[in-house]
Structures are given as C-alpha cells and as structure tokens.
Amino acid sequence: MLSPCPSFSAGGGNAPSPALLESEVCNRYAKKASPGDSPPSAANAGGPAPRTTTPGCRRGAASRTAMAWRAARRRVTAPLLLLRQRGIASCIDPSAGLTEEQKEFQKVALDFAAKEMAPRMAEWDEKEIFPVETMRKAAQLGFGGIYVKPDVGGSGLSRLDTSIIFEALSTGCTSTTAYMSIHNMCAWMIDTFGNEEQRHRFCPSLCSMEKFASYCLTEPGSGSDAASLLTSAKRKGDTYVLNGSKAFISGGGDTDVYVVMCRTGGPGPKGISCVVLEKGTPGLSFGKKEKKVGWNSQPTRAVIFEDCVVPVGNRLGAEGQGFNIAMKGLNGGRINIASCSLGAAHASVLLAQEHLTVRKQFGEPLASNQYLQFRLAEMATRLVAARLVVRNAARALQEGREDAAVLCSMAKLFATDECFAICNQALQMHGGYGYLKDYAVQQFVRDIRVHQILEGTNEVMRMIVARNLLQG
Numbered sequence: 001m002l003s004p005c006p007s008f009s010a011g012g013g014n015a016p017s018p019a020l021l022e023s024e025v026c027n028r029y030a031k032k033a034s035p036g037d038s039p040p041s042a043a044n045a046g047g048p049a050p051r052t053t054t055p056g057c058r059r060g061a062a063s064r065t066a067m068a069w070r071a072a073r074r075r076v077t078a079p080l081l082l083l084r085q086r087g088i089a090s091c092i093d094p095s096a097g098l099t100e101e102q103k104e105f106q107k108v109a110l111d112f113a114a115k116e117m118a119p120r121m122a123e124w125d126e127k128e129i130f131p132v133e134t135m136r137k138a139a140q141l142g143f144g145g146i147y148v149k150p151d152v153g154g155s156g157l158s159r160l161d162t163s164i165i166f167e168a169l170s171t172g173c174t175s176t177t178a179y180m181s182i183h184n185m186c187a188w189m190i191d192t193f194g195n196e197e198q199r200h201r202f203c204p205s206l207c208s209m210e211k212f213a214s215y216c217l218t219e220p221g222s223g224s225d226a227a228s229l230l231t232s233a234k235r236k237g238d239t240y241v242l243n244g245s246k247a248f249i250s251g252g253g254d255t256d257v258y259v260v261m262c263r264t265g266g267p268g269p270k271g272i273s274c275v276v277l278e279k280g281t282p283g284l285s286f287g288k289k290e291k292k293v294g295w296n297s298q299p300t301r302a303v304i305f306e307d308c309v310v311p312v313g314n315r316l317g318a319e320g321q322g323f324n325i326a327m328k329g330l331n332g333g334r335i336n337i338a339s340c341s342l343g344a345a346h347a348s349v350l351l352a353q354e355h356l357t358v359r360k361q362f363g364e365p366l367a368s369n370q371y372l373q374f375r376l377a378e379m380a381t382r383l384v385a386a387r388l389v390v391r392n393a394a395r396a397l398q399e400g401r402e403d404a405a406v407l408c409s410m411a412k413l414f415a416t417d418e419c420f421a422i423c424n425q426a427l428q429m430h431g432g433y434g435y436l437k438d439y440a441v442q443q444f445v446r447d448i449r450v451h452q453i454l455e456g457t458n459e460v461m462r463m464i465v466a467r468n469l470l471q472g
C-alpha cells in the first residue's frame with residue numbers, strides 16, 4: 001500500500017492522500033508517466049515506501065504545480081483497493097452473510113472494479129468517455145446479461161446476485177456501472193417478454209455487449225407521469241410508424257438497441273406498447289449530448305422518431321402490454337440503481353475513514369475527534385441498513401412475491417437517499433480537499449445524485465409506498 005500524495009505529506013503523516021493505491025497501480029502509473037509529470041517517487045517506482053519518503057510530496061503550496069495535479073489526477077482511484085487490503089474484518093463488509101458462491105463472484109467483480117475501472121474513473125468522467133471496451137471485458141465475466149437466461153448468452157443469476165455484482169462494480173466507477181445496470185434491464189426485458197425469435201435475435205449480442213441497449217420511456221412532456229407519454233406508433237400493414245421523441249435517454253446515440261414505449265392505443269397505460277428499434281432505422285435520430293453534473297462516462301441524449309418504420313415483429317408482448325413491461329423492468333432497475341448507490345457509499349466511507357486517520361488538525365488526527373467518530377459510525381450504520389433493505393427487495397423480486405414492487409420502491413427510496421447522504425458526509429469530512437477533483441469522493445457524490453431522480457423519482461417512490469399502505 002503506497003501513498004502517492006501530490007503535494008503534501010512530509011510533515012508526519014498529515015497528508016490528505018487523494019489516492020489509495022496498491023503497488024500494482026503505482027507501477028502502472030510509473031510506467032506510463034511521461035516527461036513533465038511529477039518525478040517518479042520511491043513509492044511509485046514500485047516498492048513499498050513510507051509516505052514520508054515519497055519524493056514529490058513536499059508540504060506547501062509552492063510544490064502544488066499544475067503538472068503535479070495533473071499527475072495526481074491520474075492516480076485517483078477507488079478505495080476498494082483498501083477493502084481488499086483490510087480483508088473482511090470490517091462491520092461494513094459487503095460479503096457478510098453471503099454464500100461461498102456469491103462471495104466468489106463478488107470477489108471477481110471487486111477485482112474487476114479495482115483493476116479495470118477505478119484507475120480510469122476520473123479520466124472517463126473528465127473526458128466524458130463511454131468505456132465500451134472495458135464494458136465488453138466485464139461482459140466476458142458474465143456481467144452483460146447477469147439475470148438473463150443462459151440459453152441466449154445470459155448468466156442466469158438471481159436478483160440478489162445481480163445486486164451484489166452491481167454494488168461491487170460501482171466502487172470502481174458508479175457512472176459506468178449504472179449504465180451497465182440499464183443495459184442489463186433492457187436485455188432482461190427482451191429475454192422475458194420477447195418471443196423465441198426475438199430472444200435469440202437480440203439477447204446474445206447484448207449479453208456479450210457487442211451491442212449496447214437503451215431504455216426509452218421518458219418524454220419531454222411526461223416524466224413522473226410516464227403513462228401520459230405521446231410518442232405514437234400507428235399500425236400500417238406489418239409495420240408501426242413511430243413519431244415523437246424521448247428525453248434523457250442513457251446511452252442514447254451511442255447504443256445499438258432501443259427498447260421504446262409508445263402509444264398504439266388510447267390514453268393511459270393500457271394504450272402503450274413496447275417495441276425494439278435498432279440504430280440505423282430510417283427516421284431514428286438523436287439530440288445533442290447533454291452536459292451533466294455526473295454520470296459523465298455515459299452519454300445522455302434525446303431520441304427522436306420521424307416517420308420511423310418498425311416491423312410489428314419487433315413488438316415485445318401484446319399490444320397494450322408496454323407499460324406493464326416498462327414497470328416490470330424498472331422493479332429490477334430500481335434494485336440495480338440502489339445497488340450502485342451502495343457501492344459508491346461504501347467506497348466513500350472507506351475514503352473518509354482513511355482521510356480521518358491521515359489528516360491532522362489541532363495537533364491530532366481528525367479520527368481522534370469524537371464528533372467525527374460518531375458521524376463515521378452513523379455513515380457505516382446507514383450503509384449496512386440500506387444494504388439490508390436492497391437485498392430484502394431483491395429476494396422478494398426473485399421469489400415473485402406480491403409485495404415485491406413496493407419493496408423495490410422502498411429500497412430505491414431508502415438506499416439512494418441514505419447513500420447520497422453518506423457520500424456527501426464523506427466529502428464534508430475531507431474539508432476543502434473533498435471539493436477538489438483530485439479526490440475521488442466528489443465524483444461519487446456527483447455520480448449518485450441522479451439516482452434520487454431517475455428510474456422514478458424518490459417522490460414517486462413515496463407515492464407507490466403510500467398507495468400500497470392506504471389501499472386498505
């Protein structure tokens with residue numbers, strides 16, 4: 001474990017380290033360092049070195065050059081490396097209570113997050129890179145169609161297994177994992193509601209992530225009130241002609257397969273059908289790429305239909321079943337997005353834990369301050385509580401229980417609110433450093449803020465829970 005602090009540290013271990021690195025990551029950095037980067041240190045040259053001997057880490061503003069910050073930015077990584085190092089002794093251990101098999105694929109996902117995602121998450125965010133090749137590597141591990149059936153290339157795992165995997169991947173890059181969760185949801189919708197021909201046509205290339213999918217429900221005029229959508233699909237022989245537009249579509253423009261909710265009948269949910277469109281269909285176009293607070297490793301665009309002709313054979317399920325299919329997809333989607341929030345919160349607790357131990361104020365580590373100790377304890381407690389609610393909902397959905405949809409809404413509401421509060425508190429504990437892009441904690445805060453808004457806002461989640469309670 002090394003401590004490649006860019007500009008602080010010589011003064012007795014009081015360095016707010018932006019990165020929690022293992023030697024392998026440092027080695028990789030050291031090999032790639034170009035002329036003009038901060039000089040390779042004893043630490044990033046490979047061997048373990050105490051923080052105090054790390055060249056390039058002089059205390060004081062003078063040494064904080066633009067070049068040093070640029071180099072530091074490349075070093076920002078996720079704290080799952082710390083998790084691996086500390087083993088399972090912690091009370092927030094995400095493997096507690098899991099079967100041996102679940103622990104195995106959790107480890108695979110954690111390793112993938114630490115090695116393939118965490119070292120790049122800052123760059124993907126800054127340069128707005130959609131990391132297609134990394135996701136295809138993840139798909140080789142079975143993460144492209146986690147709860148899709150194996151006969152069409154899926155992994156055939158349960159909803160709880162899926163939650164465990166998304167939580168683990170999210171520690172490496174929450175934004176990329178969140179897109180993967182939407183892709184998985186689309187693949188599951190085709191697998192579950194498509195006929196055999198459709199399943200075999202679309203699912204294999206989605207599970208391998210040779211092709212990427214988008215979920216198209218929201219429109220400029222219908223967000224929370226999704227059943228009021230207006231995109232029309234008029235029947236013409238063996239085809240539907242689509243006109244209208246979808247807003248805020250994750251992956252839009254960069255993805256290949258669009259699962260679209262459109263109106264084939266009268267007003268309300270029963271007039272909605274679900275069709276699958278492929279990129280390149282005449283009449284299908286995209287809006288400009290949105291500029292976002294977070295989720296920058298995935299594009300968001302409007303999807304536009306202008307006399308867009310789709311074969312009737314691309315409709316999933318029966319006419320009028322589309323809203324039901326969309327909501328069934330979202331039950332799992334809500335668990336998945338909540339799981340991504342768990343990963344971000346876990347990572348942020350570890351970052352805060354590390355920072356409190358290293359940073360000194362008033363002559364002692366911040367960790368000695370009882371107020372901060374109590375806040376850390378609260379963060380850990382809220383994380384474990386949120387994980388329990390999410391895993392409970394995942395089990396209910398897997399078992400097909402009647403209360404599953406409400407439990408999924410509760411899980412999404414509770415976990416995304418709690419986890420945002422945890423990440424935000426972790427940023428606060430970092431003081432001014434938490435506000436700098438060299439420190440990973442701010443990215444977790446930015447990336448999970450939107451989880452309280454999409455896949456049904458948390459106000460809509462409250463409506464679903466309240467309706468269930470008051471129905472009598």
Ligand SMILES: Cc1cc2nc3c(=O)[nH]c(=O)nc-3n(C[C@H](O)[C@H](O)[C@H](O)COP(=O)(O)OP(=O)(O)OC[C@H]3O[C@@H](n4cnc5c(N)ncnc54)[C@H](O)[C@@H]3O)c2cc1C
Nearest residue numbers: 215216217218223224248249250453454455456457459460
């Ligand atoms: C980055 C990003 C990615 C997205 N990706 C997708 C995607 O891939 N596919 C897709 O279909 N959609 C996607 N969305 C859209 C998202 O699902 C919607 O933004 C969300 O459902 C809210 O709709 P809206 O933005 O129109 O807000 P509105 O519905 O206008 O709501 C505005 C506010 O009013 C509140 N509100 C509304 N009605 C009520 C009520 N009755 N009681 C109390 N409060 C209420 C809402 O909770 C919200 O706080 C994405 C959004 C974002 C920001």
